[in-house]
Amino acid sequence: MAYNVQIAETDFEFDVEPGETVLDAAERQGFALPYSCRKGVCNTCKGGLTSGDVGVRGKGDVSGPATGVLLCQARPQSDITISPSSVEKVDPIRRRTVPARIRRKELVAADVVRLSLRFPIGTRVPFSAGQYLRVTLGQGMTRNYSMANAPRKNDGCELHIRVIDGGRFSQQALGALGTGDVLTVEMPFGTFGVDRSLQRPAILLAGGTGYAPIRSVIEAQVDEHTRRPLHLYWGARNRDGLYDLDRLTELAKRHDWFTFTPVLSEPDEGWTGRTGLVHRAALADHPDLSAHEVYACGAPAMIDAAEAEFCSDGNLDPAAFHADAFLATEEPVPASAAQPTSEDNSS
Ligand SMILES: Cc1cc2nc3c(=O)[nH]c(=O)nc-3n(C[C@H](O)[C@H](O)[C@H](O)COP(=O)(O)OP(=O)(O)OC[C@H]3O[C@@H](n4cnc5c(N)ncnc54)[C@H](O)[C@@H]3O)c2cc1C
Ligand code: FES
Numbered sequence: 001m002a003y004n005v006q007i008a009e010t011d012f013e014f015d016v017e018p019g020e021t022v023l024d025a026a027e028r029q030g031f032a033l034p035y036s037c038r039k040g041v042c043n044t045c046k047g048g049l050t051s052g053d054v055g056v057r058g059k060g061d062v063s064g065p066a067t068g069v070l071l072c073q074a075r076p077q078s079d080i081t082i083s084p085s086s087v088e089k090v091d092p093i094r095r096r097t098v099p100a101r102i103r104r105k106e107l108v109a110a111d112v113v114r115l116s117l118r119f120p121i122g123t124r125v126p127f128s129a130g131q132y133l134r135v136t137l138g139q140g141m142t143r144n145y146s147m148a149n150a151p152r153k154n155d156g157c158e159l160h161i162r163v164i165d166g167g168r169f170s171q172q173a174l175g176a177l178g179t180g181d182v183l184t185v186e187m188p189f190g191t192f193g194v195d196r197s198l199q200r201p202a203i204l205l206a207g208g209t210g211y212a213p214i215r216s217v218i219e220a221q222v223d224e225h226t227r228r229p230l231h232l233y234w235g236a237r238n239r240d241g242l243y244d245l246d247r248l249t250e251l252a253k254r255h256d257w258f259t260f261t262p263v264l265s266e267p268d269e270g271w272t273g274r275t276g277l278v279h280r281a282a283l284a285d286h287p288d289l290s291a292h293e294v295y296a297c298g299a300p301a302m303i304d305a306a307e308a309e310f311c312s313d314g315n316l317d318p319a320a321f322h323a324d325a326f327l328a329t330e331e332p333v334p335a336s337a338a339q340p341t342s343e344d345n346s347s
Contacts, residue, residue: 001018002015002016002017002018003015003016003052003076003077003078003079003080004016004079004080005022005025005026005076005079005080005081005082006079006080006081006082007031007081007082007083007084007087008048008050008081008082008083009083010087012031012087012089014026014028014029014031015029016075016076019075020075021071021072021073021074021075022054022071022072022074022075022076022080022082023035023038023045023071023072023074026071026087030089030090030091031087031088031089031090032087032088032089032090032191033045033047033071033084033086033087033191034084034085034086034191035071035072035190035191036190036191036192036323036324036325036327037072037325037327038072039072039327040057040058040070040072040073041300041325041327042300042323042325042327043070044191044323045070045071045072045084046068046069046070046071046085047069047071047082047083047084047085048064048065048066048067048068048069048082048083048084049062049063049064049065049066049067049069049074049080049081049082049083050064050065050080050081050082050083051064051065051080051081052064052076052077052078052079052080052081053076053077053078053080054069054074054075054076054077054080055074055075055077056069056070056073056074056075057073057075058073059073061077062074064080064081069082071084094126094188095186095187095188095189096125096186096187097136097184097185097186098119098120098123098125098184098185098186098187099119099120099182099183099184099185100117100118100119100156100157100182100183100184100185101117101118101119101120101180101181101182102115102116102117102177102178102179102180102181102182102183103116103117103118103156103179104116104179105174105177105178105179108160108243108244109236109240109241109243110240110241111162111163111164112160112161112162112163112208112209112241112243113160113161113163113170113174114148114158114159114160114161114243115158115159115160115161115174116156116157116158117156117157117158117159117183117185118155118156119155119156123155124154124155125154125157125187125188126151126154126188127147127151127154127157127187127188128151128188128193129147129150129151129193129194129213129216129217129219129220130146130190130192130193130194130213130216130217130295130324131146131147131187131188131189131190131191131192131193131213132144132145132146132147132187132188132189132190132192132213132324133145133146133147133157133159133185133186133187133188133189134185134186134187134189135169135183135184135185136183136184136185136186137168137169137173141168142186143168143169143170144189145159145160145161145212146159146160146190146212146213146216146297146324147159147187147188147212147213147216148160148211148212148213148215148216149215149216149219150216150219150220150222150223151216151220152220152223157187158212159212160209160211160212160215160243161174161209162208162209163175190324192213192295192297192322192323192324193213193217193295194217194221194228194293194295194322195293195322196226198228198293199228200228200291200292200293200320201228201229201230201231201291201292201293202228202229202230202231202292202293202294202295203231203233203282203286203289203292203293203294203295204217204218204230204231204232204233204295204296205233205235205278205279205282205294205295205296205297205298205302205306206232206233206234206235206278206296206297206298207235207236207278207297207298207299207302208235208236208241208298208299209298209326210296210297210298210299210302210324210326211234211244211297212297213297213324214232214234214295214297215244217230217295218230218232218251218258221257221258222251222255227255227256227257228257229257229259230257230258230259231258231259231260231261231282231285231286232248232258232259232260232261233261233262233263233278233279233281233282234248234260234261234262234263234278235262235263235264235265235277235278235279235281235298235302236262236263236264236265237264237265237266238264238266238267238268239264239267239268239271241264242262242264245262248260248262261273261274261281261282261285262274263275263276263277263278263281265277265278277302277305278302279296279302279305279306279309279310280309282306282310283309283310283313283314286314287313287314288314288315289310289314289315289316289320290314290315290316290317292316292320293320293322294306294310294316294320294321294322295322295323296321296322296323296324297323297324297325297326298325298326299325299326300325300326300327303323303325306321306323307321307323
């Protein structure tokens with residue numbers, strides 16, 4: 001039997017099929033709730049349960065009123081009322097599955113592949129800067145990768161993929177793929193991205209290939225000719241990991257609203273730039289973040305540490321911290337279990 005979900009203080013409501021999560025049901029019926037990992041790890045989908053009962057995977061049964069309920073894991077057991085941190089009505093058929101041909105595959109750093117994909121002629125798939133796609137690997141397996149290109153160029157997309165030792169997609173499948181091969185991708189997913197209604201200065205924090213969605217955000221602002229102050233801190237282990245340095249240097253020269261600070265955790269000899277953990281460099285330059293928004297992307301440990309230190313030491317409003325954690329699709333490690341190390345500059 002389907003249950004009814006009401007969204008508190010709105011006239012929005014939708015049905016949930018037996019066994020379906022609140023997030024899946026909302027999306028199916030055109031309501032966008034915040035989420036990133038969909039696996040109960042990142043907390044992005046946390047919301048209130050005003051009334052009713054849900055079963056939450058890994059946590060058991062929860063009855064309203066309750067706060068901090070993970071809506072990507074919650075399966076209603078009665079009619080419920082929820083209060084998500086935000087909700088937006090969207091077109092439910094916007095997401096599509098398309099064949100994507102590899103136009104170019106480049107090794108841009110020792111462990112990073114830049115993949116340029118092209119959709120069939122005449123096919124455009126709209127997305128927002130910061131969103132990601134899902135590559136189908138077969139046997140029900142998928143992997144998530146963020147679009148790194150400007151949303152305007154939606155007849156294809158660019159991905160930055162860190163090659164992980166033993167990784168089923170990033171090493172094994174990707175190693176065997178070449179120009180002309182076709183991947184099946186579903187897109188767009190995710191609610192990470194800058195809030196364009198705000199003009200407050202923003203800190204963009206990227207670790208390794210966490211730069212991909214951030215690059216899309218920056219390129220979108222270039223295309224839109226807006227001038228919101230953006231300061232990018234991009235962390236990598238060494239100079240080789242800063243695989244888009246030329247473009248960023250050019251953008252920083254051309255646009256006074258854009259500042260770029262690269263940070264190396266294992267600096268090469270002769271490096272005269274910033275060193276250490278990327279979020280600490282940002283905090284050292286911006287000790288008072290009370291008037292900023294922060295958009296962070298990369299390893300979960302980097303994101304956790306940045307959020308904690310920015311809010312406690314930098315006076316950042318927790319609501320102004322937005323993150324996209326690159327969680328592994330299988331064997332997810334709870335972000336809170338990890339501690340930041342120099343590795344976290346290189347998701
Ligand atoms: C929303 C989202 C967006 C993402 N966007 C990107 C992106 O733009 N670029 C990108 O490179 N990755 C991105 N990822 C991560 C990506 O989806 C895969 O998890 C990653 O590429 C590993 O897949 P794999 O099949 O190669 O490895 P798997 O076969 O899944 O894993 C192999 C082994 O490596 C471990 N592992 C998996 N991921 C990592 C990691 N990041 N660091 C260290 N060990 C790991 C696994 O636990 C496992 O033991 C994103 C993840 C999410 C959730
Ligand atoms: S989207 Fe629910 S915990 Fe990440």
